[in-house]
Amino acid sequence: MDILIHILRRASLVLATVMATQVAAQPGPDTWPTKPVTLTAPFTPGGTTDLVARSLATQLQALWKQPVIVDNKPGAGGTVGAALTARAPADGYTLLLANVGHAAASALYKNLPYEFTTHLESITNVAQVPNVLLVPKSAPVNTVADLIQQARTRKGALSYGSAGVGSTQHLSAELLKSLAGIEATHIPYKGAAPMITDLIGGRIDFAIDSAGSAAAQLAGGHVKALGVTTLKHTSAFPNLPTLDESGLPGYATTTWYSIAVPRGTPPAVKDKLYRSIVEALATQGMKDVLAGMSAEPGGMPPGEFDRYVRSEVQRWTGLVRDSATIKE
Numbered sequence: 001m002d003i004l005i006h007i008l009r010r011a012s013l014v015l016a017t018v019m020a021t022q023v024a025a026q027p028g029p030d031t032w033p034t035k036p037v038t039l040t041a042p043f044t045p046g047g048t049t050d051l052v053a054r055s056l057a058t059q060l061q062a063l064w065k066q067p068v069i070v071d072n073k074p075g076a077g078g079t080v081g082a083a084l085t086a087r088a089p090a091d092g093y094t095l096l097l098a099n100v101g102h103a104a105a106s107a108l109y110k111n112l113p114y115e116f117t118t119h120l121e122s123i124t125n126v127a128q129v130p131n132v133l134l135v136p137k138s139a140p141v142n143t144v145a146d147l148i149q150q151a152r153t154r155k156g157a158l159s160y161g162s163a164g165v166g167s168t169q170h171l172s173a174e175l176l177k178s179l180a181g182i183e184a185t186h187i188p189y190k191g192a193a194p195m196i197t198d199l200i201g202g203r204i205d206f207a208i209d210s211a212g213s214a215a216a217q218l219a220g221g222h223v224k225a226l227g228v229t230t231l232k233h234t235s236a237f238p239n240l241p242t243l244d245e246s247g248l249p250g251y252a253t254t255t256w257y258s259i260a261v262p263r264g265t266p267p268a269v270k271d272k273l274y275r276s277i278v279e280a281l282a283t284q285g286m287k288d289v290l291a292g293m294s295a296e297p298g299g300m301p302p303g304e305f306d307r308y309v310r311s312e313v314q315r316w317t318g319l320v321r322d323s324a325t326i327k328e
Helices: 001-025 048-064 076-087 100-106 143-153 168-180 194-198 213-217 267-281 286-293 302-322
Strands: 037-041 068-072 092-101 120-136 159-162 185-190 206-210 223-228 253-264
Touching: 001 037, 001 223, 037 048, 037 076, 048 092, 048 120, 048 253, 048 286, 076 092, 076 100, 076 120, 076 253, 092 100, 092 120, 092 159, 092 213, 100 253, 100 302, 120 143, 120 168, 120 194, 120 213, 120 267, 120 302, 143 223, 159 168, 159 194, 168 185, 168 206, 168 302, 185 206, 194 206, 194 223, 213 223, 253 267, 253 302, 267 286
Parallel strands: 037 068, 037 092, 159 185, 159 206
Antiparallel strands: 092 253, 120 206, 120 223, 120 253
């Protein structure tokens, strides 16, 4: 009996030691981060995603006094970078700059090695960017109604561009097609820049692009804008009608950017990360960058943003499944 009691006591001591070690290993809000943090930007350098990632990284680095390294991992509509992040240790040292395209990825790509809301946890949104419906300067259309009528008259002849399958341009245009009941051929490009080049040259008939990019092209007189994709008028384009009021009731899309981490990341780390992002968004440097993109800053509480992300997944997955042409 004495031997049994001795064994049980030793086992209890070992268990207590293991549990104490595990608790000590969990990074707390006062200790994390203690080494460089990697922010995965799942698209090529130079684009809007890259700009948001680098601007946020600069502010977080100043707050944390630790390097925040932007790691561009482009490919497959942002899913390559997302998959790498999902497989990373859940310790807060690998972050993903996600966007609206990730909400539709599981419906767009077969055999995806991760599930956005299962293997990753959303912390908060960083920015919301309105989109703008654009046509070539030479196009014989001046309103959304004109474009829809042209699509119906030239059934199946129109084409639209995007920055790739699953991009915000792709999803936004497919929503337009669905609500308007029109046909148009999708022309995916390797980024927004070549898409805009072909739009200016009249090689595609329309495109829906982010407000920052659209503003630059409009200022140069290269394209025409027919409407904005938000339900309310935007300060960046006060004279443009919304698509909702232009014959497409209920039309609303924005390009959102957010931060996600591998599922299982300690709560204390997630909480500090959220508070740090909110603090970063309040800096003048970040405000200036977002204003230049005609973007609204984020900072939505984690629980609220998680519900929003799940609603976006449901929304875009439904659109993909209902469309015969959207899938790759």
